[in-house]
Amino acid sequence: MLIVVGGARSGYGPESEIRTAGDRHSPIRTASSHGRRNAAKPILDVRSAPEIGHLECPDMTAEHQHAPIGRGDGAAISLQGVFKRYGSIVAVNGLELEVAPGVCFCLLGPNGAGKSTTMRMLTAQALADEGRIRVLGYELPRESKQSRLEMGVVPQLDNLDVELTCRQILMVFARLYRVARGERAAAVQRALELANLTARADTIVRELSGGMRRRLLVGRGLIHQPRLVLLDEPTVGLDPQVRQELWSLIDALRASGVTVLMSTHYIEEAERLADVVAVMSAGKIVAQGTPQELVRAHAGEQVLEVYGPPAQLAQASEIVARNGWQSRRSGPALAIMRAESLNGEAPQGVRRPANLEDAFVALTGEEIE
Numbered sequence: 288m289l290i291v292v293g294g295a296r297s298g299y300g301p302e303s304e305i306r307t308a309g310d311r312h313s314p315i316r317t318a319s320s321h322g323r324r325n326a327a328k329p330i331l332d333v334r335s336a337p338e339i340g341h342l343e344c345p346d347m348t349a350e351h352q353h354a355p356i357g358r359g360d361g362a363a364i365s366l367q368g369v370f371k372r373y374g375s376i377v378a379v380n381g382l383e384l385e386v387a388p389g390v391c392f393c394l395l396g397p398n399g400a401g402k403s404t405t406m407r408m409l410t411a412q413a414l415a416d417e418g419r420i421r422v423l424g425y426e427l428p429r430e431s432k433q434s435r436l437e438m439g440v441v442p443q444l445d446n447l448d449v450e451l452t453c454r455q456i457l458m459v460f461a462r463l464y465r466v467a468r469g470e471r472a473a474a475v476q477r478a479l480e481l482a483n484l485t486a487r488a489d490t491i492v493r494e495l496s497g498g499m500r501r502r503l504l505v506g507r508g509l510i511h512q513p514r515l516v517l518l519d520e521p522t523v524g525l526d527p528q529v530r531q532e533l534w535s536l537i538d539a540l541r542a543s544g545v546t547v548l549m550s551t552h553y554i555e556e557a558e559r560l561a562d563v564v565a566v567m568s569a570g571k572i573v574a575q576g577t578p579q580e581l582v583r584a585h586a587g588e589q590v591l592e593v594y595g596p597p598a599q600l601a602q603a604s605e606i607v608a609r610n611g612w613q614s615r616r617s618g619p620a621l622a623i624m625r626a627e628s629l630n631g632e633a634p635q636g637v638r639r640p641a642n643l644e645d646a647f648v649a650l651t652g653e654e655i656e
């Protein structure tokens with residue numbers, strides 16, 4: 288039976304390997320030959336999900352808490368000295384990254400920083416040129432098929448087959464992720480509810496809106512109740528309400544013990560969700576910590592925003608330069624960092640608490656959405 292979902296180059300998850308059920312690259316066959324070291328304990332009870340808006344939060348009672356992750360008790364994800372080059376472009380440049388089990392870890396970086404390339408290496412869709420990668424205790428790329436069975440992936444690029452219905456896509460993935468035959472229908476139903484696509488279950492993807500397609504990707508990534516979820520820019524293209532609902536879902540996943548690694552451009556997303564933020568720039572982590580730690584370390588406590596006509600801002604910039612203060616343009620204003628320690632030369636302005644965006648710009652020199 289031939290099953291082709293999406294393109295091998297366009298996304299993540301086992302679909303890039305799916306050709307036939309008997310293919311030697313199929314995760315179905317691989318898993319049976321290796322066995323799962325830690326049979327996934329269900330965390331999203333498909334029968335008892337309370338309905339919360341467009342995206343449902345799973346029932347996160349103690350019985351749904353996860354067992355320790357993968358093989359051994361180490362990090363959920365570990366990258367050591369990882370390089371990935373595309374010709375002369377160094378997409379990932381000596382990356383060192385460790386994600387502890389059960390945390391929501393956020394890669395925050397500007398366009399081209401190497402976030403998606405990192406994600407693709409974690410699913411072995413891209414192979415590192417150098418370095419060591421371990422996911423859920425599995426060594427990549429050698430054991431990538433095992434690790435992929437235990438993780439859920441929501442890619443940045445939509446790799447859905449537009450001719451299939453939501454239900455068909457979810458059913459294919461339920462099978463590929465080895466959801467037991469008798470549980471597949473319930474798992475599909477559950478994923479449809481998570482994505483609030485129950486009413487569109489039999490609509491083909493081509494006829495869905497962009498936001499619906501992203502929600503389907505999220506439901507698809509969670510169909511097998513994975514213990515590690517990779518979300519690459521999960522809320523791009525979602526309306527504000529659905530974005531907030533997705534944040535609730537991510538928060539609930541983390542509360543249940545699922546490890547979440549997400550990449551984002553949205554400062555607010557990182558600030559609200561992340562236990563740990565790693566700021567990525569030019570293929571490297573340039574700073575890492577809780578959002579508050581990053582703000583304190585790289586932007587201080589307060590920011591002074593100076594508003595005025597260009598001549599006044601130019602004058603303020605001169606004062607800033609003379610004193611060696613750290614500043615940036617923030618929309619129409621000049622924002623001066625560490626306002627709590629400025630001297631009497633400081634121009635008139637409005638003081639506000641420093642935030643993660645200030646720290647991000649200080650670290651990367653780039654403005655962000």
Ligand SMILES: Nc1ncnc2c1ncn2[C@@H]1O[C@H](COP(=O)(O)OP(=O)(O)OP(=O)(O)O)[C@@H](O)[C@H]1O
Nearest residue numbers: 373376377378396397398399400401402403404405
């Ligand atoms: N398949 C590829 N072939 C050639 N270059 C690539 C490929 N994939 C990524 N790159 C390059 O690697 C760099 C990092 O890209 P990547 O997609 O990882 O960035 P990103 O941080 O995810 O950016 P964005 O926020 O725009 O999604 C970029 O310069 C990109 O052009």
Ligand SMILES: [Mg+2]
Nearest residue numbers: 402403404443
């Ligand atoms: Mg990307």
